[in-house]
Amino acid sequence: MRIPCKTIIGTAAEGNKYFQRKKIESLILRALRKGNFVHFTAPRRTGKTSILKELANETYDDLACIYEDIESDKTSADLYKRLIKLIEKSINKSESWRKKIWTTITSKKIKGINVLDGSIALDDNEIDYKQVFLDLVTAISESEIKIVLFLDEFPDVINNIRENEGSEVALNVLHTLRSLRQTSEFSQSFGLVFSGSVGLTHIIRKIGRSKLLNDLKVIELEPLTSEESNNFISFLTECATMYVPMDTRNHIQTKLRQLIPYYIQLIIEKGDEWTEDNNRDTLTVADVDLMYQKLITENDKFIDWVDRIKTYFSEHSKFLLQVLTTIAHREEIVMQEVLNIANQHNIEDFEEIIHQVLMADGYLTKNEGGKLIFASPLLRDWWKYHYSLSK
Amino acid sequence: MVESYHITTHQVSQLSAGEIKKGFIVRKNLLNRMLIKINRTNRIDSIQHTVFVGPRGSGKSSMLNRIKVEYLESDSFIPIYLPEEQPGLYRLFDVWLAIIDEMVALGYEIHRPEIDISQDDFSYLSKTGYTVISEFLQKENKQIILLMDNIDRVFKNIDDDKALLRELLQNHKDLIIIGGSTEMSEDFWDYGDPFYQFFKVVRLEDLSKTEVQDLLIHWSEANDLPQIKDVLRTNPGKVEAIRHMTGGNPRTIIMFIRLLVDNAHAQGFEYLQDIIDKTTSIYQERLKQLTPQQRKIVVELASIWQPATVEQLVQTCLMPSSLISAQLNKLQKSRIVEAQKPKKGKTVYRLKERMFNLYLIMTQAGALQKKRARYLTDFLEVWYDEEEQYSHDFEKASDIANDSTASYSSKENLLDDQIFIHYLLNNKIVAAKLIQSLKNDISNPLMNIYDLWLGNFEMYQHQRELIPYTLMASNHAGTYLKESLVHYQNEWIIQLFDKNFELKQIFEPIYFAALLLKDSNLDLSLIVPEPMLGLVLDVIKYVKVRQGFYY
Numbered sequence: 001m002r003i004p005c006k007t008i009i010g011t012a013a014e015g016n017k018y019f020q021r022k023k024i025e026s027l028i029l030r031a032l033r034k035g036n037f038v039h040f041t042a043p044r045r046t047g048k049t050s051i052l053k054e055l056a057n058e059t060y061d062d063l064a065c066i067y068e069d070i071e072s073d074k075t076s077a078d079l080y081k082r083l084i085k086l087i088e089k090s091i092n093k094s095e096s097w098r099k100k101i102w103t104t105i106t107s108k109k110i111k112g113i114n115v116l117d118g119s120i121a122l123d124d125n126e127i128d129y130k131q132v133f134l135d136l137v138t139a140i141s142e143s144e145i146k147i148v149l150f151l152d153e154f155p156d157v158i159n160n161i162r163e164n165e166g167s168e169v170a171l172n173v174l175h176t177l178r179s180l181r182q183t184s185e186f187s188q189s190f191g192l193v194f195s196g197s198v199g200l201t202h203i204i205r206k207i208g209r210s211k212l213l214n215d216l217k218v219i220e221l222e223p224l225t226s227e228e229s230n231n232f233i234s235f236l237t238e239c240a241t242m243y244v245p246m247d248t249r250n251h252i253q254t255k256l257r258q259l260i261p262y263y264i265q266l267i268i269e270k271g272d273e274w275t276e277d278n279n280r281d282t283l284t285v286a287d288v289d290l291m292y293q294k295l296i297t298e299n300d301k302f303i304d305w306v307d308r309i310k311t312y313f314s315e316h317s318k319f320l321l322q323v324l325t326t327i328a329h330r331e332e333i334v335m336q337e338v339l340n341i342a343n344q345h346n347i348e349d350f351e352e353i354i355h356q357v358l359m360a361d362g363y364l365t366k367n368e369g370g371k372l373i374f375a376s377p378l379l380r381d382w383w384k385y386h387y388s389l390s391k
Numbered sequence: 392m393v394e395s396y397h398i399t400t401h402q403v404s405q406l407s408a409g410e411i412k413k414g415f416i417v418r419k420n421l422l423n424r425m426l427i428k429i430n431r432t433n434r435i436d437s438i439q440h441t442v443f444v445g446p447r448g449s450g451k452s453s454m455l456n457r458i459k460v461e462y463l464e465s466d467s468f469i470p471i472y473l474p475e476e477q478p479g480l481y482r483l484f485d486v487w488l489a490i491i492d493e494m495v496a497l498g499y500e501i502h503r504p505e506i507d508i509s510q511d512d513f514s515y516l517s518k519t520g521y522t523v524i525s526e527f528l529q530k531e532n533k534q535i536i537l538l539m540d541n542i543d544r545v546f547k548n549i550d551d552d553k554a555l556l557r558e559l560l561q562n563h564k565d566l567i568i569i570g571g572s573t574e575m576s577e578d579f580w581d582y583g584d585p586f587y588q589f590f591k592v593v594r595l596e597d598l599s600k601t602e603v604q605d606l607l608i609h610w611s612e613a614n615d616l617p618q619i620k621d622v623l624r625t626n627p628g629k630v631e632a633i634r635h636m637t638g639g640n641p642r643t644i645i646m647f648i649r650l651l652v653d654n655a656h657a658q659g660f661e662y663l664q665d666i667i668d669k670t671t672s673i674y675q676e677r678l679k680q681l682t683p684q685q686r687k688i689v690v691e692l693a694s695i696w697q698p699a700t701v702e703q704l705v706q707t708c709l710m711p712s713s714l715i716s717a718q719l720n721k722l723q724k725s726r727i728v729e730a731q732k733p734k735k736g737k738t739v740y741r742l743k744e745r746m747f748n749l750y751l752i753m754t755q756a757g758a759l760q761k762k763r764a765r766y767l768t769d770f771l772e773v774w775y776d777e778e779e780q781y782s783h784d785f786e787k788a789s790d791i792a793n794d795s796t797a798s799y800s801s802k803e804n805l806l807d808d809q810i811f812i813h814y815l816l817n818n819k820i821v822a823a824k825l826i827q828s829l830k831n832d833i834s835n836p837l838m839n840i841y842d843l844w845l846g847n848f849e850m851y852q853h854q855r856e857l858i859p860y861t862l863m864a865s866n867h868a869g870t871y872l873k874e875s876l877v878h879y880q881n882e883w884i885i886q887l888f889d890k891n892f893e894l895k896q897i898f899e900p901i902y903f904a905a906l907l908l909k910d911s912n913l914d915l916s917l918i919v920p921e922p923m924l925g926l927v928l929d930v931i932k933y934v935k936v937r938q939g940f941y942y
Contacts, residue, residue, distance in 0.1 A: 015436030069557070
């Protein structure tokens with residue numbers, strides 16, 4: 001019986017499918033212990049959710065962490081209700097402190113809720129959920145454990161609130177959360193980690209108050225290092241029938257250059273299926289080239305990089321896409337040439353756009369000669385295949 | 392009789408578990424991979440949600456049902472299959488209620504949540520319906536394998552609740568979703584959508600040569616129809632041709648094989664007509680699934696037959712290029728259209744399944760386009776007129792070409808058949824390979840045409856000088872001259888005639904046609920003798936139709 005690799009596509013990697021990323025995990029925990037609220041950011045498909053879920057599943061002496069995808073919340077009341085329920089869940093996670101915390105909360109007699117056997121029942125009457133939430137945070141501030149909520153897809157919720165209740169309400173939510181992190185007694189007992197596949201900065205920019213995020217500790221998820229990438233391949237193929245020799249691993253690294261786990265998984269998973277179909281156990285350098293080629297020709301694998309520009313930077317999308325297509329075909333260009341393209345589109349602050357969008361979000365980087373190149377050769381080759389210069 | 396065959400083309404869900412297992416012949420590696428992944432699923436590790444994408448008849452329902460029967464007796468999983476036609480599922484809680492009903496049918500003690508029908512708003516059921524299922528599964532320590540045919544349609548219906556569904560799947564480990572979809576719908580690729588890149592998309596690729604053989608052997612044995620095995624043994628070329636024409640789609644292959652068994656001695660065009668009649672329901676269904684804009688593009692693409700650029704489609708569809716590009720993109724995702732990207736030049740598109748293309752030409756297109764279908768029947772006639780020893784397998788063709796004992800005429804025939812087929816199918820790569828492998832031995836004038844068509848212009852120029860010496864002795868002189876005109880070589884043909892009086896005498900109508908094609912302002916009645924007028928017009932018509940085919 002052939003044993004497949006431990007790859008997982010689309011959903012977060014959990015349990016024995018999770019590849020430990022100690023460095024970034026410690027970075028997040030350290031920031032939380034220091035009293036920061038964290039904005040965990042990285043391009044799509046880099047493994048943010050996997051890391052957050054892993055952190056939330058761990059047990060700590062001083063932290064009670066809970067992860068939840070909250071994207072279906074449509075209003076501020078939905079969000080506050082959710083936060084109340086998450087606090088309840090996180091308290092119950094901490095075996096050693098739960099009784100004490102529940103006793104404190106019960107003694108506070110928070111209006112609108114009944115606490116019974118470690119659960120919170122919300123009154124049916126019209127409740128000010130925001131107030132209940134704030135009262136609850138105040139109550140737990142006396143505890144010796146810090147409650148941390150990992151709120152995945154948080155930007156979506158802010159966007160939903162903005163659409164359903166208006167920018168003022170969305171702003172109010174952001175202000176409320178900001179006031180919590182700026183009050184030291186709360187920041188020691190309560191923490192939040194915001195994450196999402198939609199950039200929080202872009203959503204807040206729509207409301208026009210980018211400064212509201214200034215005090216968040218921004219933690220960026222970097223691609224894997226060469227050593228991590230090698231360990232990752234060993235992890236994926238552990239106990240699997242397929243074997244990936246060192247020269248093939250090196251070749252994968254050379255081909256990908258930007259070592260994002262998702263891309264490595266795509267190559268490994270496709271290679272696993274390919275070698276199985278051809279009754280082989282070893283993934284060769286030639287196989288990797290073939291899988292790479294297949295990835296390039298499949299439209300759906302990287303179209304998100306295009307869609308992202310069209311969705312969030314629609315006013316500059318033509319310019320940005322032309323720059324990317326030009327670089328894809330020419331391999332590298334100097335900024336003067338970008339200026340030339342910008343002139344066609346009447347764009348003045350082109351350098352800022354290039355840096356803030358294409359470089360910050362992982363599309364482009366600069367080579368040793370200072371010329372703009374694609375950060376990922378895979379993305380470059382995909383782009384070149386799907387977009388011709390005349391388009 | 393055909394109707395009595397126990398070869399299933401639809402409704403696999405109505406077969407017994409044993410029949411489903413026994414009848415699952417192809418894509419076994421894929422099934423094994425799926426089963427291993429499911430077996431390893433638990434409440435701690437990640438869950439892989441998957442969607443199989445393939446055209447109708449490609450085996451999605453077979454795969455889903457095969458997975459279902461694997462877990463009917465499982466201690467860890469409850470397989471729930473929601474069939475293809477499910478008009479009642481238009482909100483997320485309809486899905487939950489359907490699951491609860493299925494579980495009750497399987498003997499589980501689970502009850503629908505209490506529903507207050509006096510209320511106007513039932514949206515609360517989207518969460519409570521799920522809670523009922525989730526609590527039951529946690530109590531029983533089981534997970535549901537939710538097998539949804541046409542998952543794209545369900546997703547379109549539950550639009551408002553998609554974010555909630557994704558959230559529930561992210562936050563809980565109760566469901567393993569495995570879907571089937573004819574298209575990569577927006578649910579899976581629109582950036583703003585909650586399910587963007589959420590599923591692992593597995594394309595059901597065309598069946599390979601070996602898979603088709605396995606399938607036919609199974610059908611032959613399962614239905615006690617030795618004729619099928621006979622066809623496979625005696626006409627491997629026919630079977631391979633069918634595989635190519637149907638794009639390796641199992642359901643269409645079955646239709647063909649049924650006809651092949653019944654009409655063992657059928658010939659070309661009539662046979663094709665028969666096939667078209669029998670496959671109408673499959674293709675009509677496919678057409679119905681397209682939007683009016685897509686239908687227009689597909690029909691126009693079919694009538695062009697050869698791969699076409701967006702610009703060509705703008706001219707025939709009279710739609711803006713941006714709209715055509717967007718629709719072509721969607722058609723590509725639904726595997727109806729395939730794109731070919733030449734090393735130089737613009738991307739070209741054609742209908743993936745050539746049989747579907749032929750069906751459209753023969754049923755939807757105008758008289759002129761229908762006539763083009765005649766050329767395709769040449770293809771089938773070649774198979775049927777061929778002597779058994781000439782397999783149309785490429786390797787075999789090369790062997791014969793290199794066989795010093797084979798006669799010139801047999802090699803020549805073989806060459807024409809082989810290359811002409813690929814010429815007709817516009818399959819330049821295979822034709823180029825064949826020409827390359829056969830060239831040393833045979834100097835057929837048509838080779839010159841193939842070089843022209845393949846863009847081997849240097850070779851064409853070189854060979855062309857030899858043509859006047861070989862042409863008169865060849866049976867293909869007329870075809871050569873006409874095909875040269877098809878490829879816009881009027882000047883060369885006129886020069887050839889001017890230098891060779893004998894040739895001009897024999898093929899005078901072609902000469903006049905060349906003159907007229909060069910200068911359309913010439914007065915036909917002044918230069919062409921009246922009795923020859925009809926013949927000249929026939930040549931021009933031939934050239935125009937063929938040009939429409941290739942350019």
